[in-house]
Amino acid sequence: MPTVSDIRTNHLSLQIRSGVSTLSQNSKKADAVLSNMRLSTYQELEPTARVGRGLSCTNYCIIFAVLFGALLAILETEPTLYDPFRGLFEVAEGVLTILFSVEYAARLWSAADAPGDASSLAKRGRFFISLAGLLDLVVLLAAWAPFFTANLALLRIVRLARIARLAKLGRFSRAAEHLHYAVTTRAYELLLAVSLALILLVAGATALYWAEGTVQPDKFGSIPRALWWSAVTLTTIGYGDVSPVTPLGKFIAVLVAVAGIGLVALPTGILASGFSEAVQRDRKADNQ
Amino acid sequence: MPTVSDIRTNHLSLQIRSGVSTLSQNSKKADAVLSNMRLSTYQELEPTARVGRGLSCTNYCIIFAVLFGALLAILETEPTLYDPFRGLFEVAEGVLTILFSVEYAARLWSAADAPGDASSLAKRGRFFISLAGLLDLVVLLAAWAPFFTANLALLRIVRLARIARLAKLGRFSRAAEHLHYAVTTRAYELLLAVSLALILLVAGATALYWAEGTVQPDKFGSIPRALWWSAVTLTTIGYGDVSPVTPLGKFIAVLVAVAGIGLVALPTGILASGFSEAVQRDRKADNQ
């Protein structure tokens, strides 16, 4: 169902197409054209302005560019790939940097059409200091950094910042919202379960420090060192770089591992049920 | 409860047994006999034509042959088994190839009795280009390949194709349907959960590339390399071929592992509940 602003947009774009030739009326009309372009831009960029109509074509383009940029940033770190195709990587990175710069400018400009009674400048300021706005800015500055500095250590970190572009997807996805809902509604249970798991972590490390501290001093010689074993065991990862060798150590390790399976599974179960509830609540809201 | 076609089949097979000696009537009768043999063949081969009566004896024979063939193809790759018993393997493979060739011919011929109003030829064409039909053809060609080529590299891949015969079981099993139902009805949750897991995968790899990239360049020297560690850790497999060695790396690894357990368990839980729902829905439908 077209809203009032849609009708205005369509009406005006019709006027634009039918030719706005009479210069005497230009000042007023140009303003109107610009203001409508800004509104269209806002609606194209901001998914929350298009509730019930899904993502716009521009949104999909940005998602694709973000995913492509992340893939690029990941592959770039591999010398056997980067060295032979350095030119290609730099071109692709340059195109993406320009694209995201245009996107940022468009978002800042069209932020004036965000809902609310504040002035255009105030709305733009609000976007500028919003989490999404600041993230966009940081990632953009990281992309432009090679033009301002030749400090290699800085550039190395800056390159990694480009992977943070993935967080821009949070704007288009409900997954983050659902996880947030799951964590907040189950905060109390999660905190309790995590506390129990942490106490077991420390208790397990202390027990093996006591049992094997003198036998394998480099692995269990202090509780912080034993904590690595404890964490690897309670998560059932078990790399095998650290494991008890004495019968007593093995016996304690089995007790810790068995107790741990149950306790470590508690937060997982709580989070899973919270996530599932968030998705169902969301679906019900969509159906109404 | 015998259907009309069953009655016809029985009636005609009685006629066949009681002797069809008068040659003057042969032309018509031979046609009828053939057409009824074709129908019987179709019903013997196609489980969906026997709803409520389970699998036919022929179906069970084919399932056994498929399982036996897969076992054969698996054991064949082991030189310590294949070299001393090469003759036995080749005989068994030959018998299976003939059996599956006959089965394919019978399916193609009897496809004319598939439900629908199309001509016999159209129905056979439909079977020929169906997923199951093409799979049958590919596996059959793979079995016949040694007679047409001596290219060893090609034959090696072709041999593996024989394991794909296992997919023929999909025709007799509801497991694939249930999994399909589970994946499609929970597609949205699964996509969200998998996205979160993927983002954590990339974030974990990036963090360890940053922390240990210079210490263990062969293992964490680039993000694609660190992704192997990240995947092995988040799935809690933990082979131990790659693990952090610096205190900072270990600390980040623990955070990633703990966050990962919860996120990786999300898709599992969603899939399990979808699968269980599919089975229950199916059972209810059976009871009605």
Added chain:
Amino acid sequence: MPTVSDIRTNHLSLQIRSGVSTLSQNSKKADAVLSNMRLSTYQELEPTARVGRGLSCTNYCIIFAVLFGALLAILETEPTLYDPFRGLFEVAEGVLTILFSVEYAARLWSAADAPGDASSLAKRGRFFISLAGLLDLVVLLAAWAPFFTANLALLRIVRLARIARLAKLGRFSRAAEHLHYAVTTRAYELLLAVSLALILLVAGATALYWAEGTVQPDKFGSIPRALWWSAVTLTTIGYGDVSPVTPLGKFIAVLVAVAGIGLVALPTGILASGFSEAVQRDRKADNQ
């Protein structure tokens, strides 16, 4: 609430205690005394004859003896424990053997009081050929074996048979029943889920045989060899003795592992829900 047979037992034991001195009545009375002793023995040994009154003192003694015997059989295999304390082990084992011999004789004798209309001999025969009876006999023969043979290889296996005494606990525990219920009521789902897991197991092994067969021939040189990797990975154990080394192998391994987590969790979830249902059904039946 005392049953009729209890009253009879008490009544007769009173008579026994008050002195059965008159020899003229002895023949009849001795019979009655014996028959009541047999009934008491049956009730002491057989938990199903004491519904609602829990386990008898004799039951608890047998459970303790079984657990102690299993612990003994486990520790005996450790040379560093067995060699210095050989005498103690042999005495303890001898005492247990006599105790279990007496138990077996008592069970065989009192089996005549099992419910049913058959003759005493028939009831004893039924116990003799029952699963529990045969298990008791086998374990008993294993315990007496050292007196009949000096064949060390045989004795080694026979010794392990003594651990099978643990299965005698099945007589006192409902856990086995619940597991049986869980497996039978969910047989169809379990079969489907296990089939899917097996197909993934074979598919994963085939893929890595294809990808790494020539690189690590001793580990992935044939599908049966690659199946070990596949099983260790899909169960997320990850010993680390076998893991892919090529980028392609690692990529496939990650796909297999991620797909596997979901599929391997399906049977677990099905079994867990079946077990939980069995326990609840049992509790409800107890309350009525």
Added chain:
Amino acid sequence: MPTVSDIRTNHLSLQIRSGVSTLSQNSKKADAVLSNMRLSTYQELEPTARVGRGLSCTNYCIIFAVLFGALLAILETEPTLYDPFRGLFEVAEGVLTILFSVEYAARLWSAADAPGDASSLAKRGRFFISLAGLLDLVVLLAAWAPFFTANLALLRIVRLARIARLAKLGRFSRAAEHLHYAVTTRAYELLLAVSLALILLVAGATALYWAEGTVQPDKFGSIPRALWWSAVTLTTIGYGDVSPVTPLGKFIAVLVAVAGIGLVALPTGILASGFSEAVQRDRKADNQ
């Protein structure tokens, strides 16, 4: 909402502040002041005396001190941290020891205001022999130990006792209660599931002792040794220090691992559902 005792407290503290100068009334007034200070102290220290008003500021200080003390005790065991900052550690430990001594004295003194009809001395005795009281005393004695003995072996264990301070948090947390509720209400299922898991553990160890005992005598040479493998495999940790090498051993290992996944997950599932029920029951009670 201030209770009667609060009003009394406030009223009296006002009197205290406004000056209690007239010495003639001192005896009575000083008593009243002391008795009210004691009540305030009790309410500040004991969370159960502040139902519905959350934790007091003193409680939060103690929680912080306990966590800080545990962190200190953990870091102290690491020589690379302790040796350069020995002085700092000793000062911090000394401050904490004094603080906890004052806390213990305050708890013992104010225990006289615990609810109940017993005399002050009896109430203090009850606190002294309570679990929480004894724990406080043991941890306090451990902290004072360096002043009474120079026995290094003793001091090493005593230092670890300071990590037991974490258990003091049990006084402020409901997590322990919920876990206790989960374990007690599901005791029967948990016992059954754990029994099944233990039997599988022993059976797996016995099978691999039989299959690989002679091949890897140091790892599978006795059942107690094989139990380490069995435990590490059934919990899916898989360090990789022990794994079967023969085809038969690998085959049995896969069967044990697959059976184990299901059985080991049973207790986890039972515990998780019990914990979740405990939290929900608690929340409902809070809402009423």
